Amino acid sequence: MAQAKPQERDRPLLEARGVVYRYGAISALRGVDLHVDRGEAVCVIGPNGAGKTTLARVAGGLYRPAEGALLVDGEPLSRRPHEAVARGVGSVLEGRHLFVEQTVRTNLELGCYHGKVPKAVVAERLEKVMELFPVLRKRAGQQTSTMSGGEQQMVAVGRALMAEPEVLILDEPSMGLSPKITGEVFDALAALRAGGLSILLIEQNAPLAFELADRGYLLRQGSVVVEGSIEELTGDDVVRSAYLGA
Ligand SMILES: Nc1ncnc2c1ncn2[C@@H]1O[C@H](COP(=O)(O)OP(=O)(O)O)[C@@H](O)[C@H]1O
Numbered sequence: 614m615a616q617a618k619p620q621e622r623d624r625p626l627l628e629a630r631g632v633v634y635r636y637g638a639i640s641a642l643r644g645v646d647l648h649v650d651r652g653e654a655v656c657v658i659g660p661n662g663a664g665k666t667t668l669a670r671v672a673g674g675l676y677r678p679a680e681g682a683l684l685v686d687g688e689p690l691s692r693r694p695h696e697a698v699a700r701g702v703g704s705v706l707e708g709r710h711l712f713v714e715q716t717v718r719t720n721l722e723l724g725c726y727h728g729k730v731p732k733a734v735v736a737e738r739l740e741k742v743m744e745l746f747p748v749l750r751k752r753a754g755q756q757t758s759t760m761s762g763g764e765q766q767m768v769a770v771g772r773a774l775m776a777e778p779e780v781l782i783l784d785e786p787s788m789g790l791s792p793k794i795t796g797e798v799f800d801a802l803a804a805l806r807a808g809g810l811s812i813l814l815i816e817q818n819a820p821l822a823f824e825l826a827d828r829g830y831l832l833r834q835g836s837v838v839v840e841g842s843i844e845e846l847t848g849d850d851v852v853r854s855a856y857l858g859a
């Protein structure tokens with residue numbers, strides 16, 4: 614990849630600016646400011662109903678803000694479907710949205726669907742995903758519904774990676790997974806991060822999120838109530854009492 618020009622390096626890869634999102638009369642996001650810089654792993658923690666999934670969907674370009682803007686590399690997203698993916702924003706959604714009757718390989722290949730990706734490139738990307746998650750190589754020809762929840766989460770992450778995102782958004786990747794599988798998924802995320810991928814991790818499990826992230830936000834009732842480095846968050850009384858059992 615070409616070196617980013619200085620001004621490109623200075624502006625966030627992904628930025629929510631005053632984002633408001635409503636479901637009818639319910640305001641799920643009430644003016645959220647958040648950004649992810651190149652090479653950063655940023656987490657968003659918060660209780661049930663805080664607006665985390667809504668934020669993940671806005672950040673991934675699936676929902677359009679009612680007010681404010683979502684900027685990718687300083688430019689707002691248009692209404693074109695799949696634009697976010699084409700502009701380097703990958704999402705791993707809650708519920709995963711896999712085609713469970715299809716094979717693992719097909720699900721992964723579908724991650725390239727938005728563009729005309731040459732077959733050889735698809736094969737290369739598939740190889741990288743299978744290196745990251747060796748179990749997917751073993752199960753490539755298997756129907757996805759036969760995989761465990763953790764393995765399906767790996768398929769979902771792998772599928773997002775097939776589009777070669779610059780930033781990966783994950784909505785509660787640990788949800789419903791055993792500690793062992795969660796560890797494997799998070800080890801893979803740490804490896805991706807070390808390889809330069811930027812990450813926006815939405816996660817209720819704060820200790821887990823804090824292991825991966827450089828920085829974070831606490832979202833509550835649709836607003837950011839605390840933000841800072843992991844050190845700052847760990848020292849914050851609200852965060853400590855509600856999320857770290859301190
Ligand atoms: N499809 C929907 N229709 C109406 N209200 C919704 C919908 N999805 C979420 N909400 C509401 O929006 C708020 C934020 O939800 P959500 O983003 O799912 O929070 P979280 O992921 O933090 O649990 C909650 O009050 C929730 O009830």
Ligand SMILES: [Mg+2]
Nearest residue numbers: 665666707785
């Ligand atoms: Mg949620």
